[in-house]
Amino acid sequence: MIGANGQIGTELAVALRQKFGSENVITSDLREPRSPKEGEIFEIINVLDKPALKALFEKYKPTQVYLLAAMLSATGEQYPMKAWDLNMNGLLNVLDLALELGIKKIFWPSSIAVFGPHSPKQNTPQYCIMDPNSIYGISKLAGERLCEYYHKKYGLDIRSLRYPGIISWKTAPGGGTTDYAVDIFFEALKSGKYSCFLSADTALPMLYMEDAVAGTIALMDAAQEQLTVRSSYNLGGISFTPAEIAEEITKILPNFEMSYVENDPRQAIADSWPASIEDTVAQEDWNWKPTFDLQAMTKDMIENLK
């Protein structure tokens, strides 16, 4: 797993170690993990350093690669060319080395950021107009096209999900537009109030980490012939607005107060994204079904963060 110290990698690695055994999961990142555990194999790697990546693959001969290293939407707008470089060349390095070294299976996540202002906003379907206008979304859409291309042209078994905003409590999110839906829980418990950078009625698709991890593993376990999408699968979860999540939190923490900051640059990114996602193709192909709704997620977040 490359980019394993981030929000998703930290939890996906735990699940993969449980499934395959610690000796069979190699995590890697630019920097050491914050709390390394005995028996876990970790390597420092920069995914942009192709010779070092090749040496790493030759050392461990992985059968599957999970590529999670990326620059996310909000940070990407601050450093557009760095985001393009990491998100595109990181992916190309992995795809090319997978072909060269015969790595069997690749997982690479895309995002709901591949949609844009002319995509249908409600229940955005698998196939529709896609005109992303953030550098992150542009890089993810290009990445999806490359994944499908490498599958069709070279037979590479690459699998992908368009993750919505992922909500979790173990590791802080890495600079995305949906980060408010994680920060709000930390602040609700710490100070009893939260100043939100998105407007009260900005609905966005989100997903609880447990469902994201289970969905990723289900996709990777699915038989090749079940999969009809080789760009990236729509993955719906829970769609809600800042006002709705604040109301849910208030049911458990009655004194919680929410306020809103205007003119944050992340609002424009959110406004160009879907409000909800239609994911019947994932349901039909590999039985995708999330288990957490807004209420269950809010309860679980607060219980764990406490």
Ligand SMILES: NC(=O)c1ccc[n+]([C@@H]2O[C@H](COP(=O)([O-])OP(=O)(O)OC[C@H]3O[C@@H](n4cnc5c(N)ncnc54)[C@H](O)[C@@H]3O)[C@@H](O)[C@H]2O)c1
């Ligand atoms: N978290 C979400 O809500 C979300 C939503 C949609 C898609 N995604 C996608 O899922 C993937 C993982 O996201 P995340 O939230 O865990 O991200 P994150 O920012 O929390 O973690 C990314 C990790 O990659 C590492 N990294 C950065 N540059 C690297 C490099 N050059 N070489 C090796 N490692 C490097 C970072 O140190 C970090 O630990 C990304 O592709 C992201 O676009 C995430």
